[in-house]
Amino acid sequence: MNIITYIITIAIVIIIAKIFVVPLKKIIKLILNSIIGGVLIYIINLIGGSFGFHIGLNIFTSIFVRSFRCTRSNFVSDN
Numbered sequence: 001m002n003i004i005t006y007i008i009t010i011a012i013v014i015i016i017a018k019i020f021v022v023p024l025k026k027i028i029k030l031i032l033n034s035i036i037g038g039v040l041i042y043i044i045n046l047i048g049g050s051f052g053f054h055i056g057l058n059i060f061t062s063i064f065v066r067s068f069r070c071t072r073s074n075f076v077s078d079n
Contacts, residue, residue: 034059 041057048054055061 037061 038057041055041061045054045057
């Protein structure tokens with residue numbers, strides 16, 4: 001009877017792990033993108049400070065800066 005309990009427990013743990021892996025990856029990606037966005041805003045503020053340009057550094061702007069990226073194909077035209 002103990003072997004059946006162990007097998008069922010392992011199966012439940014595997015099912016729960018598969019359910020939570022995808023959201024966890026998205027949360028980690030969001031956190032890393034926010035950190036990179038914050039660093040980019042900080043660099044822009046360092047450079048733009050001498051010109052009177054400033055972007056507020058908070059979690060929303062750092063997520064926006066990193067998630068609102070343009071690919072090279074947006075800038076290259078076929079003309």
